[in-house]
Amino acid sequence: MTIKNKACIVGIGSTEFSRVSGRSEIHMAVDAAMAACHDAGLKPEQIDGAVKFGTAGQNCTEFTTETDVARCLGIRNLRYFVEAPWGGGACCATVLHAALAVANGMADYVLCFRSLKPASGTVRYGRPTRVPIDAHWSYTMPFGFASPTSWVAMITRRWMHETGATNDQLGWVAIVCRENAVRNPRAIFYGRPMTMEDYYRSPMLCDPFRMNDTCLENDGAVALIVTTPERAKHLRQKPAYIIGASEATAWDSYCMTSYYRDYIGIQEMEEAGKELWKQTGLTPKNMDVVQFYDAFTSLVPMQMEALGFVKVGEGGPFCEGGDRIRPTGELPINTSGGMLSEAYIHGMNMIAEGVRQIRGTAITQIKNVEHVLVTGGLGVPTSTLILGQGR
Amino acid sequence: MALALNKRYLQYFYEPVAESFEDGFWQAIKQKRLVFQRCKNCKEFLHPPRPMCYKCHSYDLEWVESTGKGKIYSWVVFTREVHPLYRVPFEVVLVDMEEKGVRFISNMAEGKPEDLHFGMPVEVVFMPINDEWSLPWFRPVK
Ligand SMILES: [Zn+2]
Numbered sequence: 001m002t003i004k005n006k007a008c009i010v011g012i013g014s015t016e017f018s019r020v021s022g023r024s025e026i027h028m029a030v031d032a033a034m035a036a037c038h039d040a041g042l043k044p045e046q047i048d049g050a051v052k053f054g055t056a057g058q059n060c061t062e063f064t065t066e067t068d069v070a071r072c073l074g075i076r077n078l079r080y081f082v083e084a085p086w087g088g089g090a091c092c093a094t095v096l097h098a099a100l101a102v103a104n105g106m107a108d109y110v111l112c113f114r115s116l117k118p119a120s121g122t123v124r125y126g127r128p129t130r131v132p133i134d135a136h137w138s139y140t141m142p143f144g145f146a147s148p149t150s151w152v153a154m155i156t157r158r159w160m161h162e163t164g165a166t167n168d169q170l171g172w173v174a175i176v177c178r179e180n181a182v183r184n185p186r187a188i189f190y191g192r193p194m195t196m197e198d199y200y201r202s203p204m205l206c207d208p209f210r211m212n213d214t215c216l217e218n219d220g221a222v223a224l225i226v227t228t229p230e231r232a233k234h235l236r237q238k239p240a241y242i243i244g245a246s247e248a249t250a251w252d253s254y255c256m257t258s259y260y261r262d263y264i265g266i267q268e269m270e271e272a273g274k275e276l277w278k279q280t281g282l283t284p285k286n287m288d289v290v291q292f293y294d295a296f297t298s299l300v301p302m303q304m305e306a307l308g309f310v311k312v313g314e315g316g317p318f319c320e321g322g323d324r325i326r327p328t329g330e331l332p333i334n335t336s337g338g339m340l341s342e343a344y345i346h347g348m349n350m351i352a353e354g355v356r357q358i359r360g361t362a363i364t365q366i367k368n369v370e371h372v373l374v375t376g377g378l379g380v381p382t383s384t385l386i387l388g389q390g391r
Numbered sequence: 392m393a394l395a396l397n398k399r400y401l402q403y404f405y406e407p408v409a410e411s412f413e414d415g416f417w418q419a420i421k422q423k424r425l426v427f428q429r430c431k432n433c434k435e436f437l438h439p440p441r442p443m444c445y446k447c448h449s450y451d452l453e454w455v456e457s458t459g460k461g462k463i464y465s466w467v468v469f470t471r472e473v474h475p476l477y478r479v480p481f482e483v484v485l486v487d488m489e490e491k492g493v494r495f496i497s498n499m500a501e502g503k504p505e506d507l508h509f510g511m512p513v514e515v516v517f518m519p520i521n522d523e524w525s526l527p528w529f530r531p532v533k
Binding site: 153 | 394404
């Protein structure tokens with residue numbers, strides 16, 4: 001028994017993505033939720049379940065609660081609600097939990113949402129503006145080791161050493177994502193191309209990462225609505241079926257600094273992938289387009305290796321020159337620009353793009369899409385999702 | 392070179408906090424001693440510390456003096472400031488300690504970022520931070 005074809009995403013909604021939203025996180029969450037209801041053809045009060053982002057070691061909590069959203073949308077009561085933890089690792093997990101709920105009759109229409117205000121709010125993700133209080137951080141913070149960029153830079157340097165991957169190859173990931181964003185009016189980097197020269201000119205933040213290896217810091221919100229295929233028949237959009245989904249921790253997982261195991265890689269994604277392929281009976285070859293969680297450039301080739309798209313050591317060379325990961329290539333990635341160049345909404349904008357690829361409404365639309373893979377954040381316990389055309 | 396603290400911002404030093412099962416680690420640090428947790432029953436090292444040995448599920452754990460020696464497993468170089476106490480550029484190193492299975496995050500007390508390399512032998516040296524704390528940093532083994 002699996003979750004395959006028992007639930008689908010029927011609505012996607014988002015705010016504009018900007019450097020200064022001029023409104024609160026709650027306001028943006030409500031805007032995205034209303035947009036998702038309109039997209040689906042649902043009355044907001046029909047929502048009876050919600051999945052929000054939880055905490056990641058008290059660092060990046062979703063401040064908007066499901067009750068904040070319910071009281072604005074006029075929802076009388078929610079009969080199912082849950083949090084998916086671990087920051088960006090949660091994105092696909094929100095859909096997983098929503099699918100389980102609707103498939104088992106715990107709710108009819110579940111709203112998954114993420115609202116973020118790191119660009120103009122008080123919590124900046126790239127900087128230690130809040131002091132985390134869990135004791136785990138005592139092994140990092142007193143040494144000035146205090147930014148997500150640095151934590152992923154540490155595993156990236158080792159991965160580059162083990163596999164021979166180069167900065168050029170990371171540059172190509174950034175460039176291809178930027179090309180996709182340049183065509184996408186929603187993207188922060190719409191109409192603003194980047195060359196390899198630009199990539200190398202961007203300032204070094206934490207060696208081996210330059211500014212252009214890191215994702216955007218922006219305001220915005222994305223909401224998704226999940227229901228059953230039966231209910232979807234009466235709604236406005238072509239459903240994006242949930243073919244499979246997985247969550248995973250790995251051996252000795254920590255929040256961002258899983259440094260105490262044999263190899264400091266992204267074993268969480270290896271585990272999530274094993275579960276996903278076993279659960280669905282599909283393989284990387286069945287994926288027509290992938291939205292790889294790209295908070296940092298290196299995570300794209302690292303995930304290609306972890307998920308079995310290529311052998312270990314081939315992820316970097318696969319990105320070289322960009323042709324194989326472009327929309328015309330054998331493995332199109334991050335077609336909206338990803339979080340490197342569209343917006344950073346903890347992966348929820350990547351799921352929305354996955355839905356558009358299934359509907360056939362993406363700006364950079366891949367032809368004949370049967371399956372889309374979306375992946376969750378790394379350095380943390382993570383999640384994955386395969387969307388498909390259904391039966 | 393290496394890490395030079397900007398002591399004007401010492402008030403922003405992140406004071407280590409500890410759960411009861413790891414307090415021994417930080418109490419030793421305050422005495423300028425580097426110790427690691429080890430299971431008395433199966434002799435497995437456990438770092439960062441845990442309340443129970445994951446291998447044999449024993450609660451009988453002890454603090455063992457480290458040799459203070461290890462090799463560089465990976466590192467980063469902060470070139471843009473994220474915390475005013477830590478002057479850039481500075482290195483954060485991940486050291487494979489001689490104690491089996493123990494890795495330790497720290498800073499370099501001597502040397503230049505460009506001299507770091509994989510497998511480079513390093514040894515611990517305690518650097519005073521404030522009245523209460525000294526931290527175990529590393530320097531190249533000469
Ligand atoms: Zn034991």
